[in-house]
Amino acid sequence: MRGCRLMIPFAVLLFLPLFLSDSALAQRSVGSQQKWQQAVSGAEKEGRVVVFGPPGDIVRTAITQGFRKAFPKVTIEYTGGRGGELATRLKAEMDAGLHNVDVFLTGTSTAVVYLPKQALGLIPPALILPEVADPKHWRDNRLLYSDSTTPDNLIFVNHLSPLIVYNLDQVKPGDVDGLHSLLEPKWKGKIVLNDPLPSGAAHFHFRWIWELLGPDKAKDYYRKLREQAGAVDRDQRRQIEWVAQGKYAVLVAPSGGVLAQLLQRGLKVGVLGEFKDVGGWSTASFGSLVLLNRAPRPNAAAVFTNWLLAKEGQTAWSQALYHMSRRVDVPTDHLPPYVIPQTGGGYWSKDPKRGDKYWLSDLAENPNRTPEEEGILKQLFGR
Template sequence: MMKSSWYSKAKSWLMSGAIAATALAAALSSPVKAQSWDDTVAAAKKEGKVVFYNNLQPNGIEPLLQKFRDKYPEIQTEQIRLGSNPLIERFQTEFNSGRHIADVFITFPDERVTEGMKQGWMAQWTPPELSNFPAGVNQNNMLFTLQYAREAIIWNKGLVKDSEAPKEWADLFDPKWKGKVGMNPPWRSVSIQQIVAFWEDKGFPDAAEKLKANDVRFFEGSGGIIQAVIRGDVRVAELTDLPLNPLLEDGAPIGYVYPKSGTTSSANVAFVAKNAPHPNAARVFLNWLMTKEGQEALQQYGGLSVTRNGIPPLSKLPATSQLSNVVSGEEILTPERQKKIVEHWRTVFGVR
């Protein structure tokens, strides 16, 4: 009887141990459950902040961010706005020095952004809203194209008759516009470097010399350019059309043309920084920019056509598909060509 009791207990302990061991092995071999989107949103609200590095048109940033805060009042926003070139340079410098400030980054890219993807600048993840976009906007689940800009010529309609306004890029070199032409300096903006490359391909390798002879005036960013035209500081200008649609909606006296010889388009891309101080808030913010509400706000306040399927076109500007000979600026501006263009224009204008 004793032996039977002892044997039964031993058998029970062995079976219990085997069950426990099996359960432990199963637990150890099972993959860790991925964080749900609800968990991400909850964590983002606890973080309570997102830092946004951007090149959006200045007047539209705060209304855009307010729309996001209306949706997520628990998440405050802080933004740094610079032109594309200095913005990329700032992020690169901070990353290389181990200073991680930005959560979400949006700008016109150059090869530094492509190289940054390899160096670990960007978090790899899948935004829940990504399925509503064309496949081409997604690069390795790291970099997402949210908007496109195009290059145009604009003029002050109160000072220049539409019939006399420049219609082609070569018209900007006409001596009748001497001292009256404005543009963003190529050493400041990737999109301007791209249109300069396009000019070269169209037979204007000496555009810098021609514009210097015409006393071109440089202004900082698209916002500075278009305000200079409205004020009459210059009468005509080359413009990345970032601020054009919102000002036309407001009745600004601006005429514009996309030359029939062609123009360049620039992709405005966004990513979540891999070392973001507020990684969950960063994902929530970028995903919101990809929602229908966020894309409509980005188009309305950012002034550029967006990439989400089903969003109506800009109210005052033609769709890219309606323009003649639109060339991807990224495809024609190689790193070597970019360096050559910047160095040449700096030399011609004596800027170091």
């Protein structure tokens, strides 16, 4: 009997941590619910949220209608445009003492290159819902930030960026599936280049080549590719339509977001996501989120952020832009094959090794060009 009396307190001690753990989780859940209710109530009093994001009617409709359905008492004002143009406008407003934008959805390089660090707010305090804040809902069991030292630019998308778009009547896929295939004489004058000087897809495409080949070989490649080009253009929609119409056979470094919306509208072009010899590069595209440090409507910004980063918002975003969400519960069956990396392909940031196929473009150390790279690009593409 004495042994039995001893077993009871031992069992209690054994399972006490579990009870305490469950209690702590319950308290945390109640706390997050209260904080969420306060944020929603505050957002409704603020009345609206102002969002800058990618261009296009499809993504605008998906985001604005989805958010309005979820939060009908909060008006969403959405302005779409090229990241660099929106960032330039945003910085000019801030310099003039105007603070009207709450959330900026853009590429990681745009925030790094165009906006001062002090303009960015910390994101973790705004992540209220457990399904958003808990890393288990995200790929690799972590929330990913472009700068590992300061969580102010959250990456919610990661997939392959399309390398080229080609005309289906003029080009066979096997004709342009290697990095140096584009330098063959038959393509001279038949290539349009997305201008690499502004931020965006072409900026990173040329950065990838620089990191992949090294400075000397990259400069040689830049020169030869520029000589091949019949046009260099900054209108991301027009350059894709030129290829579809047959004005040019190949477009190098298209905008993935603009391309996705044109494909959804029925435009017929071929797309290559990686070269057979050197792979490709992964990107957040427009899929990184910045909260402005002096946002005038912090509750509305937090509510929008949680809606966008939860399954509902991420699914709407992914379907509108063909972006591969970092959430593990967002479906991928609607995505085109060119955005999905091959299983087993290694990722690299500096100095690729054998088996590495995909350059990680969204790390903070990667966006800015070296002075040497900047010099050759301005020499070749400066206006």
